[in-house]
Amino acid sequence: xxxxxxxxxxxxxxxxxxxxxxxxxxxxxxxxxxxxxxxxxxxxxxxxxxxxxxxxxxxxxxxxxxxxxxxxxxxxxxxxxxxxxxxxxxxxxxxxxxxxxxxxxxxxxxxxxxxxxxxxxxxxxxxxxxxxxxxxxxxxxxxxxxxxxxxxxxxxxxxxxxxxxxxxxxxxxxxxxxxxxxxxxxxxxxxxxxxxxxxxxxxxxxxxxxxxxxxxxxxxxxxxxxxxxxxxxxxxxxxxxxxxxxxxxxxxxxxxxxxxxxx
Amino acid sequence: xxxxxxxxxxxxxxxxxxxxxxxxxxxxxxxxxxxxxxxxxxxxxxxxxxxxxxxxxxxxxxxxxxxxxxxxxxxxxxxxxxxxxxxxxxxxxxxxxxxxxxxxxxxxxxxxxxxxxxxxxxxxxxxxxxxxxxxxxxxxxxxxxxxxxxxxxxxxxxxxxxxxxxxxxxxxxxxxxxxxxxxxxxxxxxxxxxxxxxxxxxxxxxxxxxxxxxxxxxxxxxxxxxxxxxxxxxxxxxxxxxxxxxxxxxxxxxxxxxxxxxx
DNA sequence: AACAAACGAGAGCAGTGCTCTTGACACTGC
DNA sequence: GCAGTGTCAAGAGCACTGCTCTCGTTTGTT
Numbered sequence: 001x002x003x004x005x006x007x008x009x010x011x012x013x014x015x016x017x018x019x020x021x022x023x024x025x026x027x028x029x030x031x032x033x034x035x036x037x038x039x040x041x042x043x044x045x046x047x048x049x050x051x052x053x054x055x056x057x058x059x060x061x062x063x064x065x066x067x068x069x070x071x072x073x074x075x076x077x078x079x080x081x082x083x084x085x086x087x088x089x090x091x092x093x094x095x096x097x098x099x100x101x102x103x104x105x106x107x108x109x110x111x112x113x114x115x116x117x118x119x120x121x122x123x124x125x126x127x128x129x130x131x132x133x134x135x136x137x138x139x140x141x142x143x144x145x146x147x148x149x150x151x152x153x154x155x156x157x158x159x160x161x162x163x164x165x166x167x168x169x170x171x172x173x174x175x176x177x178x179x180x181x182x183x184x185x186x187x188x189x190x191x192x193x194x195x196x197x198x199x200x201x202x203x204x205x206x207x208x209x210x211x212x213x214x215x216x217x218x219x220x221x222x223x224x225x226x227x228x229x230x231x232x233x234x235x236x237x238x239x240x241x242x243x244x245x246x247x248x249x250x251x252x253x254x255x256x257x258x259x260x261x262x263x
Numbered sequence: 264x265x266x267x268x269x270x271x272x273x274x275x276x277x278x279x280x281x282x283x284x285x286x287x288x289x290x291x292x293x294x295x296x297x298x299x300x301x302x303x304x305x306x307x308x309x310x311x312x313x314x315x316x317x318x319x320x321x322x323x324x325x326x327x328x329x330x331x332x333x334x335x336x337x338x339x340x341x342x343x344x345x346x347x348x349x350x351x352x353x354x355x356x357x358x359x360x361x362x363x364x365x366x367x368x369x370x371x372x373x374x375x376x377x378x379x380x381x382x383x384x385x386x387x388x389x390x391x392x393x394x395x396x397x398x399x400x401x402x403x404x405x406x407x408x409x410x411x412x413x414x415x416x417x418x419x420x421x422x423x424x425x426x427x428x429x430x431x432x433x434x435x436x437x438x439x440x441x442x443x444x445x446x447x448x449x450x451x452x453x454x455x456x457x458x459x460x461x462x463x464x465x466x467x468x469x470x471x472x473x474x475x476x477x478x479x480x481x482x483x484x485x486x487x488x489x490x491x492x493x494x495x496x497x498x499x500x501x502x503x504x505x506x507x508x509x510x511x512x513x514x515x516x517x518x519x520x521x522x523x524x525x526x
Numbered sequence: 527a528a529c530a531a532a533c534g535a536g537a538g539c540a541g542t543g544c545t546c547t548t549g550a551c552a553c554t555g556c
Numbered sequence: 557g558c559a560g561t562g563t564c565a566a567g568a569g570c571a572c573t574g575c576t577c578t579c580g581t582t583t584g585t586t
Contacts, residue, residue, distance in 0.1 A: 018532070018583060042390070043306060046573065059576080060534050068574065127305070127389025128486055142488075164427060165506050171498050181492055208492070209480075209503055213472065215488075216479025223391055225405075225478075229444055229471070235434050240472055243428050247510070281552065281563075309542065322545080323565045331543065 026064050028054050030078065033071055034120075041119045047071060072123070077141055079120040084144030086113040091148050099156035099250040100242075106148055107214050107241045114218050121222055125215055143188065146211055150185045150199070153207045153248060158195035161249030163203040170201055178204045203248070210244050217241075289327050291317050293341065296334055297383075304382045305335060335386070340404055342383040347407030349376040354411050362419035362513040363505075369411055370477050370504045377481050384485055388478055406451065409474055413448045413462070416470045416511060421458035424512030426466040433464055441467045466511070473507050480504075 032053040037045055047068045048058040065071040090109035094102045114121035124142070157163075178201045186196035199207070217240055220226050221233050230236045245251070295316040300308055310331045311321040328334040353372035357365045377384035387405075420426075441464045449459035462470070480503055483489050484496050493499045508514070 016584065022532090047575090048573065057535050058574080059536075062575075063533065122390035125482075125486070125488075127385035164510065168506060168509065170502060173495055174498055174502055177492075177494060177499070184491075205502065206506070209476065209506070212479040212483055212503075213476055216475040216482070217472075219388075219479070219482065220475055223388070225388075228447075229440075231440060232436055235437055236440070239433060239437055239468065240475075243431060243469070243472070246431065247427065279553070285563090310544090311542065320566050321543080322567075325544075326564065 022064070025054075029061060029064055029071070030074055033075060034078070037075060037119050037123070038117060042072065042123050045072065075120070076124055079117075079124050080141035080144065082117070082120070083110060083113050083124070084141060084148075086110070087145045087148050091152075096155060097159065098253050099152050099159070099161065100245050100253070102152045103149070103210075103245040103248070103250050104238070104241055106145075106152070108238070110145060110214060111218050111221075111237055114222055118222055121218070125219055126223070143185075147185060147188055149207060149211055150196075151189060152250065153203055153210075154186075154189075154195035154199050156248065156250045156252055157198040157200070157203050159252040161252040163200070163206045163249045164247045165202040165206045166200060168202065170205065174205070175201050181208075206248055210248055213244050214241070285327070288317075292324060292327055292334070293337055296338060297341070300338060300382050300386070301380060305386050308335065310334065338383070339387055342380075342387050343404035343407070345380070345383070346373060346376050346387070347404060349373070350408045350411050354415075359418060360422065361516050362415050362422070362424065363508050363516070365415045366412070366473075366508040366511070366513050367501070367504055369408075369415070371501070373408060373477060374481050374484075374500055377485055381485055384481070388482055389486070406448075410448060410451055412470060412474055413459075414452060415513065416466055416473075417449075417452075417458035417462050419511065419513045419515055420461040420463065420466050422515040424515040426463070426469045426512045427510045428465040428469045429463060431465065433468065437468070438464050444471075469511060473511055476507050477504070 029050060032050045033045060036050055036053065045068070047061055047065075050071075051058040051061045054061075061071075065074065086109050087106050090105045091102055094105055096102070114125075182196060182199060182204055189196065217237055221230075221237070226233065226236075292313060295313045296308060299313055299316065308331070310324055310328075313334075314321040314324045317324075324334075328337065349372045350369050353368045354365055357368055359365070377388075445459060445462060445467055452459065480500055484493075484500070489496065489499075
């Protein structure tokens with residue numbers, strides 16, 4: 001179902017031995033960096049330390065990554081890919097028409113990815129590291145989870161789901177921006193983008209809200225802002241996401257149907 | 264109206280000249296650190312650099328802050344106090360009964376504080392700096408904005424506002440936790456906490472969602488996650504907050520009143 | 527075989543957090 | 557008034573960082 005076209009970065013087999021070695025060493029460096037990131041966090045990631053881990057001297061690492069920030073950028077791209085893959089894998093366990101369950105499963109998958117690799121989560125959803133420049137490399141993989149959410153909402157809307165914001169007025173300027181967002185998202189969905197048009201401006205706006213809520217809730221939990229407020233994050237998160245999903249009108253399969261479902 | 268009891272940290276005038284000098288130098292260091300923080304961000308905050316700025320040598324600064332992290336912690340506490348003060352100042356411009364307008368004005372105040380001091384915002388709502396330990400000092404000022412939001416919701420609920428999640432079931436475990444949260448928040452409100460009891464579990468849960476949504480939306484904007492998605496953050500944010508406020512049932516004064524406000 | 531590019535190693539620079547020691551100053555009790 | 561006590565700024569120093577440059581060596585291409 002949802003698959004952004006990210007097949008092209010499986011570059012053709014490196015021919016020369018040097019290229020092959022280079023690719024391998026690059027991966028080794030990234031793996032070591034990821035290990036140190038998981039252990040100590042992004043702020044404490046030292047290029048010299050990862051160089052020691054892979055048995056090189058620090059200056060040699062600069063042949064592969066021109067600066068420490070570039071190493072971090074590479075890790076960011078990988079992290080985006082990882083969370084996108086986790087979300088996609090979860091999504092594929094649920095029939096495409098069951099929008100609510102898809103939303104619950106995907107949001108839970110994002111949360112559990114964050115809990116399993118908190119520093120990588122902080123890397124992409126926390127404070128931007130140095131002066132922040134979002135290179136073009138990061139914008140494409142960053143959209144993979146929102147893309148899944150858009151598909152869920154589109155299917156739900158096409159099935160007659162009604163969003164709770166649908167009756168509210170919306171500024172024309174915002175409608176224009178959301179229109180551009182819709183066409184961009186619909187263009188990234190390969191298969192049946194027939195449902196994309198069914199996503200109203202209100203649904204799109206509320207969908208972005210849901211995406212914000214998902215990341216906001218996980219960030220609150222991961223960054224400790226719910227300390228002394230919520231103990232059982234598991235049930236709290238599930239409850240919040242369920243309510244957000246219901247507000248999104250995703251329970252289109254449930255209302256008065258015992259198990260079969262109409263179109 | 265809402266005022267957490269944070270008057271006690273106006274410690275009595277330092278008597279001896281040495282104490283006075285110490286307090287003054289401490290403030291000078293914090294001011295310089297805040298300046299460098301605003302310029303370069305938390306990651307680049309160097310204790311030696313702020314020492315140079317105040318005309319001291321680095322080791323002298325350690326007489327006032329035992330480590331760099333302690334300096335950052337002091338800045339975090341100040342940042343919490345600043346955003347709380349901004350929110351409170353905005354809240355006091357609106358009559359207490361107009362819950363929706365209070366919500367809109369307070370959320371806008373938080374956003375504009377974030378935009379004016381982005382690095383301080385990142386300091387408290389971004390990735391926790393090193394290994395993260397939230398000292399007891401930070402938990403009290405951190406609650407000031409949520410406290411205001413709770414008061415807004417309590418007044419709205421007492422005036423008959425109905426939250427959109429009110430019909431949804433909620434796990435008993437979560438109800439228990441929210442009960443503790445309610446008594447804690449109600450206890451921090453000095454004046455008329457009669458309305459606090461009117462805040463149902465559903466309203467409280469949705470209130471935390473609104474708080475999450477507020478910070479999530481600002482974080483998305485500040486950290487660049489809405490790049491190529493939203494251009495006019497101003498109208499987008501206002502629209503989102505308005506819808507969240509309406510879902511919270513805060514428009515209790517508007518329905519059938521032409522212009523004069525009641526109470 | 528000859529040449530150029532890529533590579534790893536090492537030295538070195540400027541900067542960092544933090545510790546320790548030293549001498550000067552201010553406050554306190556006699 | 558004066559010694560004793562604690563606080564203070566300063567400097568040197570340690571281990572570490574990101575990053576640059578140079579130096580032989582290896583590798584791929586012509």
